[in-house]
Amino acid sequence: MEAAQWSGLAQEDGPEAVRATIRSGLTAGLQEPEHPQDRPDYRPAPRGPTIIQPAPARESQFYSAASLKGKPVPPRQWLVHGLVPQKTVTLFSGDGGTGKSLLALQLAVAVAAQTAWIGKTANTGRVIFLTAEDDDDELHRRLDDILRAEHRDYGDLSGLTLRSLAGEDALLAVETQIALMQSALFEELDKRAAEEAPALIVIDTLADVYPANENDRAKVRQFVGILRGLAIKRKCAVLMLGHPSLTGLNSGTGTSGSTAWNNSVRSRLYLARISDNGFEPDPDARVLSTKKANYGRTGDEINLKWEAGVFVAEAQPTGLDALAAGAKGERVFLKLLDTLTAQGRYVSASPGPTYAPTQFASHPEAEGCTKRALKSAMDALFGRGEIVIASHGSGAKARSHIARKGADHGQE
Structure with missing residues (x-):
């Protein structure tokens, strides 16, 4: 009251x-x-024994390194030597429209039909190709081009299993407040892999199958861990396609979102167009580079060209031809360095507006040398000490530039 x-x-x-x-x-x-x-008539139900759910058993165990004595050392397993290792995840990135989905499908055909892939030998086996990018009609068109280029028939693709998720929910994990959990689709994929025992699983593309923020380092590592667990459990290679971030695209590194993507995978490939300052002399040309290789060397590049619906590897100069191409690049580099220096136009060894390979490649007297070739020439000339870093200006206006060794460098 x-x-x-x-x-x-x-x-x-x-x-x-x-x-x-x-x-x-x-x-x-x-x-x-x-x-x-x-309630007056409430009667509690009799309590039974408390049931404690056991923690899931782990397959991993602690063991002594001494126990390895006398055991044969297992050889490193590759799907494609130096590029795609087995039993782990390879991130294959490239900007939209560069052709990574096509190149990945070419790899799938090579593994299933026992053919070469861009001039490289690929181990054979079954393949599961899961795509959320292309519909069934597009897959059919691309396969037809690949088979025609390889002189093969659809009968050679009995070991290639396709599934298009275009327009469907393609998430392979679901996000909770604690961690990422495997989705129902992932369970389907794992079950199919258990039945087929594939040598390769292709997942296209990362943006469609990953549920969380790409900059969330913890979630990124969890997701890559889920896929790596699949690769280890099914003894296959997992090739995951993705797009680079704007920073990764501009820098040429091909990185995507958080650095955890690069750090978590064991191998990372990057497919890029070949351009100089935004100019693309050949729109059909691409370069496939190894950006990360925990089990091999990084920095390797394969020049590709799109022909009749597929990518083919371009022949690289070897022996005397390679030496001649290198000598030409160095000669042109030194010639243009002398020309621009005489005009009072200094060039730099660091990427920027005055970057020497960029400046020289666009010069009328470049003799067809590309920015890539001129960078290789610059590195070789620095390595032999024929060119050095000098400086011009003084005080706050001091700047560095490339000069021939022994030339009048001004202030050094």
Whole structure:
């Protein structure tokens, strides 16, 4: 009643009306209490023994390194030597429209049909190709081009299993407040892999199958861990396609979102167009580079060209031809260095507006040398000490530039 008087209800409705409301509420509460144990007829159910769910068993165990004595050292397993290792995840990135989905499908055909892949030998076996990018009609068109280029038939693809998820939910994991969990689709993929025992699983593309923020390092590592667990369990290579971030695209590193993507995978390939300052002399040309290789060397490049619907590896100069190409690049580099220096136009060894390979490649007297070839020439000339870093200007206006060794460098 004190609360009713304080709030003004007693004055508005009268004391008797307030008392009636209170009695009605108490009666209803006794008849239907909020907590069942408050009811007069409540009888608790007999409690059985407490069941403790055991923690899931782990396959990994601690062991002594000394126990390895006398055991044969297992050889490194590759799907494609130096590029795609077995039993782990390879991230294959490239900007949209560069052709990574096509190149990945060419790899799938090479593994299933026992053919070469861009001039490289690929181990044979079954393949599961899961794509959320291309529909069934596009897969059919691309396969037809690949088979024609390889002089093969659809009968050679009995070991290639396709599934298009275009327009469907393609998430391989679901996000919870604690961790990422395998999705129903992942369970389907794992079950299929258990039945087929593939040598390769291709997942296209990362943006469609990953559920969380690409910059969340913990979630990224968890997701790559899920895929690596699949690779280890099914003894196959997992090739995951992705797009680079804007930074990765501009820098040429091909990185995507968090650095955890690069750090978590064991191998990373990058497919890029060949351009100089935004100019693309050949729109059909690509370069496939090894950006990370925990089990091999990084920096290797394969020049590719799109022909009749597929990518083919371009022949690289070897022996005397390679030496001649290198000598030409160095000669042109030194010639243009002398020309620009005589004009008072300094060039730099660091990427930027005055970057020497960029400046020289666009010069009318470049003799067809590309920025890539001129960079190789610059590195070789620095390695032999024929060119050095000098400086010009003084104080706050001091700048560095490339100069021939022994030339008048001004202030050094």
